[in-house]
Amino acid sequence: MNKPEKRTGMNLITQTVTRWIAGPIVIYGIHILFTGHLAPGSGFDGGIIIACAFVLITLAFGAKFALGRMGKLLASKLSSLGALLFLTIALLGYAGCFFFRNFIQAASPAPPFQIFSAGTIVLSNVALGIMVGASFFMIFIILAVVRVITGKDGKLKMIQRGQDKKQEE
Amino acid sequence: MEILVTLSLIFMIIAALNALETKDLLASVVSLSAVGFGLAVVFLAMGAPDVAIVQVVVEVLTLIILIRATIRHDVTSFTEGTEFFSLLVGLVLLFVLFLFSLEAVRALPPLGTPVMDAVTSAPSHHYLEHGLRETGSANIVTAILLDYRAYDTLGGATVLFASVLGALAVLRSRPLKKKKKTDDE
Numbered sequence: 001m002n003k004p005e006k007r008t009g010m011n012l013i014t015q016t017v018t019r020w021i022a023g024p025i026v027i028y029g030i031h032i033l034f035t036g037h038l039a040p041g042s043g044f045d046g047g048i049i050i051a052c053a054f055v056l057i058t059l060a061f062g063a064k065f066a067l068g069r070m071g072k073l074l075a076s077k078l079s080s081l082g083a084l085l086f087l088t089i090a091l092l093g094y095a096g097c098f099f100f101r102n103f104i105q106a107a108s109p110a111p112p113f114q115i116f117s118a119g120t121i122v123l124s125n126v127a128l129g130i131m132v133g134a135s136f137f138m139i140f141i142i143l144a145v146v147r148v149i150t151g152k153d154g155k156l157k158m159i160q161r162g163q164d165k166k167q168e169e
Numbered sequence: 170m171e172i173l174v175t176l177s178l179i180f181m182i183i184a185a186l187n188a189l190e191t192k193d194l195l196a197s198v199v200s201l202s203a204v205g206f207g208l209a210v211v212f213l214a215m216g217a218p219d220v221a222i223v224q225v226v227v228e229v230l231t232l233i234i235l236i237r238a239t240i241r242h243d244v245t246s247f248t249e250g251t252e253f254f255s256l257l258v259g260l261v262l263l264f265v266l267f268l269f270s271l272e273a274v275r276a277l278p279p280l281g282t283p284v285m286d287a288v289t290s291a292p293s294h295h296y297l298e299h300g301l302r303e304t305g306s307a308n309i310v311t312a313i314l315l316d317y318r319a320y321d322t323l324g325g326a327t328v329l330f331a332s333v334l335g336a337l338a339v340l341r342s343r344p345l346k347k348k349k350k351t352d353d354e
Contacts, residue, residue: 032222037306040218042314048226055233083330090323121306121315124322131326135333136230142336144237 008062018060025053033129037121043128050129051136063145075138082131089123171280173214181207195236202232219310292317 009015033046058066116122181204188200205228212221278284285291296313306312314322 037308037311037315039308040310041222041308042219042311045219045222045226048223048230052226052230055230059233059237079330079333083326086323086326090319119305119316121304121311124315124319125311128322128326132329135329138333139336140230140234140237142333142340143234 008064010060014060018056022053022057025056026050029053029129029133033125034122036125043125044132046125047129047132047134048136051133051140054133054137055140058140058145067141067145075134075141079131079134079138082127082129082134085127086124086131089120089127092120170214174211177207177210177214181211198232198235201235202228205231219308 029046029049029052031046032041032049033043036042036046054066184200184203184207188197188204191197191200205224209221209224209228212218212224285293296309296317300309300312300317301307304312304316306316
């Protein structure tokens, strides 16, 4: 029988509680994001809460496990995707009159106090949430988990701290 | 409400002084986070829940990043104190700023009066009266942030994006030397 894998990260209690609670944290962040135009909150708040859930997973399970699932490049691609989505919503306002026009609300106004009521505000919240969440997760990864060095062929590489010689991106 | 704001400000000042003067690094970082939480209480007391949510969440994330990234396992306390002359200069500057701020606070209207009522052509009247009808959003802060002044939000998102790029660019370290060459070079 083969040896059990060495468990990285924190102790068993923290890992079990993290397994239970990381999902509800993401759902809570999505809730704050989608009801940003009805109750206090916005896309910024929801995005940061979602990033906090991923930071919790990274802290409890070790960086190798967490980044193996999610990847550093995935965070940067999501951040760029969110920023481009926000800019696209802004440019689509030209379909109305001017830059950033709330074209959905102007064309077919919906009754207020519903989830899909405020036109482009909901879409802007989603785009901002994706962008801010991915950016904050990238900041945490850059500052606390990863070192960036120049590799042998002159290109930049991201290497986890403590495994500089062996592990590569 | 003013009592809550005053108590929170006193708590923040005490926590900031503790963050400066304590020798243990972990206690210093936690005191900084206590300053942030006191500020969130002040925001709630002034009636700004959106700002309070952002303050609390960013404070938690900053605390995690500070602890994880800066506190290493071999440096746990900071034993170098401040010199006397720099302390004296700091106190003199603080006193001068205090005198100036007394004059400035005396000219402010009391807490809670709407300042923009004095100018009838201010845009805030238009936002408050026609905000729900024009944007369809019940939260007037989100309506202003994402519909009336969405250009400013685009600027803020650009700043966040650029700061992440800057962090990635600045934190590049020099290439590691090979372990075969020892220190006798």
